[in-house]
Structures are given as C-alpha cells and as structure tokens.
Amino acid sequence: MAEVLFFLAALGAVTGAIGVVLVRNPFFSVLALVFHLLSLAMLFLLLRAEFVAAAQVVVYAGAVMVLYVFVVAYVGAAEPAHLRAPVSATQRSVALVFAAALAIELFIAVLGSGLKGIDTEGAPYRAGFGTPSQIGELLLTRFLLPFEVASFLLLIAAVGAVVLARRRGGIHEEEERVTATSLLRPVGTGTMAEAVGALTGTPAHRPLGPPTDEGVEREPAESAPRGGW
Amino acid sequence: MNIGWYLAVSALVFAAGAAGVLTRRNPLVILLCLELMLNAANIALIAFARMWGNGDGQIFAIIVMVVAACEVCIGLGLVVAIYRRRLPIDVDELRELHG
Numbered sequence: 001m002a003e004v005l006f007f008l009a010a011l012g013a014v015t016g017a018i019g020v021v022l023v024r025n026p027f028f029s030v031l032a033l034v035f036h037l038l039s040l041a042m043l044f045l046l047l048r049a050e051f052v053a054a055a056q057v058v059v060y061a062g063a064v065m066v067l068y069v070f071v072v073a074y075v076g077a078a079e080p081a082h083l084r085a086p087v088s089a090t091q092r093s094v095a096l097v098f099a100a101a102l103a104i105e106l107f108i109a110v111l112g113s114g115l116k117g118i119d120t121e122g123a124p125y126r127a128g129f130g131t132p133s134q135i136g137e138l139l140l141t142r143f144l145l146p147f148e149v150a151s152f153l154l155l156i157a158a159v160g161a162v163v164l165a166r167r168r169g170g171i172h173e174e175e176e177r178v179t180a181t182s183l184l185r186p187v188g189t190g191t192m193a194e195a196v197g198a199l200t201g202t203p204a205h206r207p208l209g210p211p212t213d214e215g216v217e218r219e220p221a222e223s224a225p226r227g228g229w
Numbered sequence: 230m231n232i233g234w235y236l237a238v239s240a241l242v243f244a245a246g247a248a249g250v251l252t253r254r255n256p257l258v259i260l261l262c263l264e265l266m267l268n269a270a271n272i273a274l275i276a277f278a279r280m281w282g283n284g285d286g287q288i289f290a291i292i293v294m295v296v297a298a299c300e301v302c303i304g305l306g307l308v309v310a311i312y313r314r315r316l317p318i319d320v321d322e323l324r325e326l327h328g
Contacts, residue, residue: 006230010238013272017242017265021249026257033261036242040268043235047279049287052271052294060294064301071305072257075312092252099248106240110273111233115280118233123282134284135291143288150295157299164306167313 006046012039030068037061047122049130235276243269254319256311260304267297 016036020029037060044053111118128134139147242265249262271290278286311318 003230006234010234013238014241014245017245020258020261020265021245021253026255026261029258029261033264036265037268040272043238043272044275046230047235047275049275049278049290052275052287052290055291055294059298064298067301067305068257068261071308075257075308075318087252087254095248095251098251099244102247103240103244106243107237110236110240117280118236119231120280121230122232122279126282129282130278130284130287135287138284138288139291143285146288146292150292153299154295157302161302161306164303165309165313 002046005042009039009042009046012036013043026072027069030065030072033068034061034065037065048125051130051132051135232276232280235272239269239272239276242266242272254321256304256308256318256320259320260301260308263300263304264297267293267300 013036016032016039019032020036023029023032037056041053041056041061044050044056117123246262246265246269249265250259253259253262271293274286274290274293278284278290308318311323316323
C-alpha cells in the first residue's frame with residue numbers, strides 16, 4: 001500500500017514539476033505547481049511528517065499560490081506568441097544538457113554516498129514523531145533563535161513588499177492625489193485654484209450624480225498598458 | 230519505501246526546476262521554478278529527518294518554507310513594480326544591471 005501511494009505521489013510531483021516548466025501560460029504553470037505541492041504533501045505524510053504536510057497544503061498550496069494567482073491575473077496571464085521570439089534552440093538545448101547533468105550528478109552524490117540508512121526505511125517509528133506537539137516543542141526550546149529570526153524575516157519581507165509595490169513618483173497625468181486634509185475640508189474652501197473655478201475639487205468632492213465628462217475621459221487613459229509579455 | 234527513492238524524487242524535481250530557471254523568461258515562472266528547487270530540498274530534508282528519526286530536519290523544512298514565502302513576497306512585489314512602470318515583463322529585456 002505504501003509503495004503504491006509513494007509511486008502515485010512521486011509521479012504526481014515529477015509531472016507537476018515538469019508541467020511548471022513546459023506549460024506556456026503562467027496561470028497553468030501555477031496550477032501545475034499546486035498539483036506538485038499536493039503530491040509533495042502526500043510524500044511528506046508517507047515520511048510521517050504530519051505537521052509539515054498540513055502546513056504545506058494550508059500555507060503553500062493555499063495562501064502562497066493564491067498570491068501567485070492574484071499577481072498573474074493582475075499582470076496578465078496570456079503570453080501572446082506574436083510579441084516575442086521563442087527562446088533560442090541553443091539556449092534550450094544547453095539548459096536541457098545542464099539539467100540532465102545536474103540530475104545525474106545528484107543521483108551519484110545521493111545514492112552513491114554510501115550512507116547505510118538510505119537503503120532502509122529509516123529509524124524505527126516513535127510515537128509522536130512529526131506531530132504538531134513535537135514540532136512546537138522543538139521550535140520553542142532548541143530552535144527558538146531560528147524561529148525568532150524567521151518571524152523577523154517575514155516582517156522585513158512584508159514591509160519590503162509594501163515598499164516595492166506602492167505607487168511613487170508624484171502625481172501621474174491620469175490620476176489625482178487624495179490627501180487626508182482634502183477629505184476633511186468642505187468643498188471650495190481649499191486652494192486659490194478652486195476659488196477662481198479652475199479646479200473642481202479632488203475626487204472626494206465630486207458630486208454624487210452622474211459622472212461628468214471629465215470623469216468619462218479619464219477612464220480610457222488608464223487602460224491599455226504598453227509592453228506586455 | 231526506502232529513503233533513497235525519496236532522494237531520487239528530490240533530485241528529479243531539483244533538475245526540473247533548474248531547467249525551468251534556465252529556459253523561461255517570464256519572471257513569474259522563474260519564481261515558480263525557484264519554488265520547485267526549494268521544495269526539492271524540502272523532500273530531502275524530511276527524508277533525512279525520517280532516516281535519523283528526530284525532528285530537526287522537519288524544523289529545517291519549515292524554516293525553508295518561511296524563506297520561500299518571503300522570497301515570493303519580494304519577487305511578486307518586484308513584478309508588480311515592473312508592471313506599474315510599464316516595463317516589459319521579460320528577464321531578457323530587463324538587463325540594466327547586466328553591464
């Protein structure tokens with residue numbers, strides 16, 4: 001039974017990995033990676049790493065992949081073939097040769113290492129191995145420092161992502177700045193430009209009725225970004 | 230199953246990820262291939278944890294997952310920033326740092 005499950009999961013993991021590389025559409029690459037991660041969770045269960053398998057499914061295949069799907073949907077999934085020449089044949093073949101060499105080298109390094117434990121099923125199973133309680137105890141006693149460093153790293157990465165992805169560079173031509181003070185003050189009491197009728201207030205002050213033609217002509221300027229895939 | 234089989238799967242997945250990093254040009258897909266390589270390392274770590282029968286390798290795998298999440302966070306932030314600047318999302322054309 002364990003053999004059958006292993007070969008199913010291993011086949012799923014390897015085909016998922018190859019699918020990520022070969023599929024042209026990034027959206028389907030993400031789906032192939034989700035399949036790969038689920039197969040991997042099954043392998044982890046076979047290795048009796050219950051907590052890591054659960055974290056893999058919930059955090060990795062759930063949260064991180066949702067982030068990927070959001071970004072692929074935002075940036076645009078389709079890769080129009082007419083916009084780009086394919087990767088050159090020499091680069092592709094050199095990469096394949098390199099990957100094959102790497103695989104063979106890893107096989108030799110791992111399977112020829114002479115470790116006696118590799119040919120066994122591992123140490124005899126002890127009750128509680130890989131359960132959340134054991135992982136939690138290790139994280140809070142022996143590995144407290146790596147745990148804290150990891151949490152600090154997550155904080156830094158979150159701040160870094162916000163800094164990287166925010167808007168910058170002043171006001172672009174098709175957008176206006178809405179500041180906190182402009183939301184607080186009433187209409188027409190702000191700047192001199194408003195007083196002489198040159199400016200009709202910030203977007204927060206626009207009347208609620210049907211959109212003005214000013215708003216209508218703003219819309220198409222936002223669409224059709226240059227560039228692409 | 231013997232531990233060696235798991236290590237073989239790990240080697241295959243790592244090689245597939247390396248091939249993807251070398252052949253694809255979309256930074257999103259390159260990030261996905263980096264995830265593949267990190268996951269290959271995770272399989273090996275957990276297989277060795279099973280081999281020795283203690284939980285250190287599993288802790289290592291969890292830390293690797295944290296690092297992968299940070300890497301995805303920063304990488305996707307970069308992709309969004311590139312898209313906002315209206316630059317092509319293609320690592321062959323974004324080569325200001327190439328020299």
